[in-house]
Amino acid sequence: MTDARNADHKSGRVRSHLERLIDDGLQPHDKLPTERQLADELGVSRMTVRHALNALEADRRVYRVHGSGTFVAEPTIDKTIRLTSFTEDMIERGMKPGTRVIDVGTEYAGATVGSKLNLSPAATVVRIRRVRLADGAPVCLETVHLDAARVEGLLDRELSGSLYELLASHYGTIVSKAEQRIAATVLEPGDAELLDVAPFSAALVVERRTTDQHLRPVEFTRSLYRADRYSFLIDIER
Amino acid sequence: MTDARNADHKSGRVRSHLERLIDDGLQPHDKLPTERQLADELGVSRMTVRHALNALEADRRVYRVHGSGTFVAEPTIDKTIRLTSFTEDMIERGMKPGTRVIDVGTEYAGATVGSKLNLSPAATVVRIRRVRLADGAPVCLETVHLDAARVEGLLDRELSGSLYELLASHYGTIVSKAEQRIAATVLEPGDAELLDVAPFSAALVVERRTTDQHLRPVEFTRSLYRADRYSFLIDIER
DNA sequence: GCGTGAAAGAGGTATAGCCCAATTATTCTG
DNA sequence: CAGAATAATTGGGCTATACCTCTTTCACGC
Numbered sequence: 001m002t003d004a005r006n007a008d009h010k011s012g013r014v015r016s017h018l019e020r021l022i023d024d025g026l027q028p029h030d031k032l033p034t035e036r037q038l039a040d041e042l043g044v045s046r047m048t049v050r051h052a053l054n055a056l057e058a059d060r061r062v063y064r065v066h067g068s069g070t071f072v073a074e075p076t077i078d079k080t081i082r083l084t085s086f087t088e089d090m091i092e093r094g095m096k097p098g099t100r101v102i103d104v105g106t107e108y109a110g111a112t113v114g115s116k117l118n119l120s121p122a123a124t125v126v127r128i129r130r131v132r133l134a135d136g137a138p139v140c141l142e143t144v145h146l147d148a149a150r151v152e153g154l155l156d157r158e159l160s161g162s163l164y165e166l167l168a169s170h171y172g173t174i175v176s177k178a179e180q181r182i183a184a185t186v187l188e189p190g191d192a193e194l195l196d197v198a199p200f201s202a203a204l205v206v207e208r209r210t211t212d213q214h215l216r217p218v219e220f221t222r223s224l225y226r227a228d229r230y231s232f233l234i235d236i237e238r
Numbered sequence: 239m240t241d242a243r244n245a246d247h248k249s250g251r252v253r254s255h256l257e258r259l260i261d262d263g264l265q266p267h268d269k270l271p272t273e274r275q276l277a278d279e280l281g282v283s284r285m286t287v288r289h290a291l292n293a294l295e296a297d298r299r300v301y302r303v304h305g306s307g308t309f310v311a312e313p314t315i316d317k318t319i320r321l322t323s324f325t326e327d328m329i330e331r332g333m334k335p336g337t338r339v340i341d342v343g344t345e346y347a348g349a350t351v352g353s354k355l356n357l358s359p360a361a362t363v364v365r366i367r368r369v370r371l372a373d374g375a376p377v378c379l380e381t382v383h384l385d386a387a388r389v390e391g392l393l394d395r396e397l398s399g400s401l402y403e404l405l406a407s408h409y410g411t412i413v414s415k416a417e418q419r420i421a422a423t424v425l426e427p428g429d430a431e432l433l434d435v436a437p438f439s440a441a442l443v444v445e446r447r448t449t450d451q452h453l454r455p456v457e458f459t460r461s462l463y464r465a466d467r468y469s470f471l472i473d474i475e476r
Numbered sequence: 477g478c479g480t481g482a483a484a485g486a487g488g489t490a491t492a493g494c495c496c497a498a499t500t501a502t503t504c505t506g
Numbered sequence: 507c508a509g510a511a512t513a514a515t516t517g518g519g520c521t522a523t524a525c526c527t528c529t530t531t532c533a534c535g536c
Contacts, residue, residue, distance in 0.1 A: 009489065034516060045491045050517085058296075066517055067498030111267040112312075120306045120529075121267070183469035184422040184440040202422040202440055231421035231443075234472070247519065272486060283521045288487085305486055305528035 010044050014052035017042060022061060028074040032062065035070070086132050086140065087162040098133035099160040102141075102194065106148055106155075113145045116209050116220035124148040128159060131194055138195045139230055142223040150218075167218065175218055178210040182232060187224065195226050202227035248282050252290035255280060260299060266312045270300065273308070324370045324378065325400040336371030337398040340379075340432065344386055344393075351383045354447050354458040362386040366397060369432055376433045377468055380461040388456075405456065412451045419445045420470060425462065433464050440465035 021032065032038075035053065039046040053070060056062045064070045090097035106124050114121040125145045132140040144163065146154070151171055159166075167173040182204060189199040204225040210218045256270065270276075273291065277284040291308060294300045302308045328335035344362050352359040363383045370378040382401065384392070389409055397404075405411040420442060427437040442463040448456045 011489075036516080045493095047492085048490060051489080053517095064517065065499080067515080068500075069516065114303075115267055115301055115309065115312060118301055118303050120303055122530090178474045180472045180474065181469050182420055182442070182472065184442045184463075184465035186424060186438075186440045200424070200438070202424045204420070204422045204442075225422075227422035231419050234418045234420065236416045236418065249519075274486085283523095285522090286520060289519085291487095302487065303529080304488070306530075307486060 011048050011051040011055070014038070014042055014044060014049055015055055018052060018056060019061070022072050026072050028072050030072045032070045032072065085162045085164040086142075087165075090132075090134050090139075093134070095134040096136070098136060100131040100133065100138075101159050102129040102131060104128045104155050104159065109145070113220055117145065117147055117217040119147055126151060126154055128155075128163075130159070134229070137229070138226065140223050140225045141191055141194050142221055145220045146218070163219075173212045173218055175210045176212060177215065178208050180209075181205075181207045183207075184227075185224070191224055195224065197226055197228070204230065204232070249286050249289040249293070252276065252280055252282060252287055253293055256290060256294060257299070260310050264310050266310050268310045270308045270310065323400045323402040324380075325403075328370075328372050328377075331372070333372040334374070336374060338369040338371065338376075339397050340367040340369060342366045342393050342397065347383070351458055355383065355385055355455045357385055364389060364392055366393075366401075368397070372467070375467070376464065378461050378463045379429055379432050380459055383458045384456070401457075411456055413448045413456055414451045415453065416446050416448045418447075419443075421445075422465075423462070429462055433462065435464055435466070442468065442470070 018032065018038075026032075033041070035046050035049050038049045042049070053062060053064070057064060060073050062070050063073045084092070087097045104127065106126055109117065109119045109121055109123045109125045111121050113119075113125055114123060117123075117125065119125070126148045128144040128146075130142055130144070131138050132142060150173070151167070154166070154171075157166060157170070164175050167175065185203055185205050186200045187195065187197065187203050191203075192199045192201055195201075195203075204223075204227060206221075206223045206225065208219070208221045208223070210221075212218045256276075259270065264270075271279070273284050273287045276287045280287070291300065291302070295302060298311050300308050301311045325335045342365065344364055347355065347357045347359055347361045347363045349359050351357075351363055352361060355361075355363065357363070364386045366382040366384075368380055368382070369376050370380060388411070389405070392404070392409075395404060395408070402413050405413065423441055423443050424438045425433065425435065425441050429441075430437040430439055433439075433441075442465060444459075444461045444463060446457070446459045446461070448459075450456045
């Protein structure tokens with residue numbers, strides 16, 4: 001997977017090479033070859049090596065000491081929440097997931113969605129609105145936005161299952177990172193009706209921006225979760 | 239501060255220039271000058287401009303669209319969730335933290351709190367209710383429960399600062415892990431008044447159970463965050 | 477009018493080379 | 507031999523150029 005992600009460019013291959021070096025036997029705080037040496041050995045320019053090292057440094061795989069060298073970093077500990085789809089999530093909670101598709105279509109990205117997906121505002125996005133069910137009862141109203149160019153024919157497919165599985169099996173897109181913003185709101189009457197609760201009930205607003213294995217944006221989704229049936233659990237360390 | 243940090247290098251000055259551009263009148267999603275244009279205007283090479291833009295992109299001040307341009311990003315308010323006290327949290331967000339103590343006292347743990355703190359329901363717990371302020375305005379109403387036996391004399395101390403610092407300095411308790419449950423609710427009139435919002439406004443409910451360095455429970459806290467002034471941002475990997 | 481396709485314009489990647497700054501190794505000197 | 511001066515090494519920064527891919531524009535032909 002790592003190799004697949006890195007295969008496209010020289011800097012990616014340099015990165016893979018360095019990752020292999022680190023994984024095969026190097027200990028934390030061991031010194032890596034110098035930038036000039038790596039450039040020479042791998043037949044690339046030093047800037048390209050630096051590009052790869054910058055990426056590894058950002059991921060805390062290595063650290064640098066000016067004038068001295070580049071070293072293997074200690075493995076980081078964190079790893080917080082897992083990235084799961086609603087489907088997996090519900091199964092894990094012991095409930096039977098379900099879906100009711102409300103409406104689907106294409107529209108212009110606009111400024112907000114465009115910026116989340118790194119698309120121009122004039123680009124076309126697919127919009128899917130679905131009510132997600134647990135044991136038959138509404139839990140969540142989600143509005144998914146996807147780059148239309150990357151999911152051709154998606155709207156002709158069966159959309160009542162896991163979108164992440166669909167993206168993986170038919171478009172080779174593996175979701176691998178996400179940022180979520182969690183806030184609270186009260187439900188508009190229309191949304192409340194879809195969720196089968198009284199108007200102005202409390203709800204969690206979750207905005208999720210997902211990126212794929214190449215770190216390109218995949219989806220931007222805004223979900224409204226019924227507060228009486230859903231809450232987030234987060235473990236925090238250190 | 240920003241300018242001081244950037245003054246040393248050309249790319250820093252380019253960055254400062256761009257930050258000034260963004261702050262002076264540019265709106266989110268406005269297009270920035272092209273990389274080549276900036277390089278020309280500022281008399282630096284394009285690579286230097288790209289260095290500056292990479293830094294701004296990493297800080298989410300701008301975003302890029304391949305083939306189209308670089309644009310002003312929407313201001314992001316929140317950082318990733320870490321185990322921080324409210325005090326640290328607010329300072330990090332660039333706001334001045336404050337506290338208004340509502341009431342304090344001791345009571346029986348009861349079933350709910352007792353189970354969270356691994357205490358018998360008949361054990362005595364300290365309860366502290368505080369309104370937390372950011373730049374003088376209410377953000378959060380928190381109710382803290384602590385094992386009374388572990389924090390003797392706490393209620394005689396100054397409670398308007400960071401509780402975590404107090405626990406560390408006077409009781410040798412270092413908070414090191416937490417589980418949080420995040421849900422939504424609408425505010426009861428009494429709570430709404432303390433938070434200075436209309437009754438039945440939306441709020442985030444955060445229940446946090448904190449354990450110390452020996453993994454013994456330290457506190458159980460229920461906090462109500464004003465939905466209009468607070469949201470959580472979470473990064474998820476893999 | 478209305479696609480269509482080429483050209484122009486944007487960011488993305490890469491090269492080779494220069495000098496600077498911090499560290500480390502070496503040499504010189506008292 | 508110890509300490510100081512110096513040289514070599516290493517990462518940090520920047521330039522100028524080249525070519526790629528993707529988007530947007532716009533003139534051309536139907």
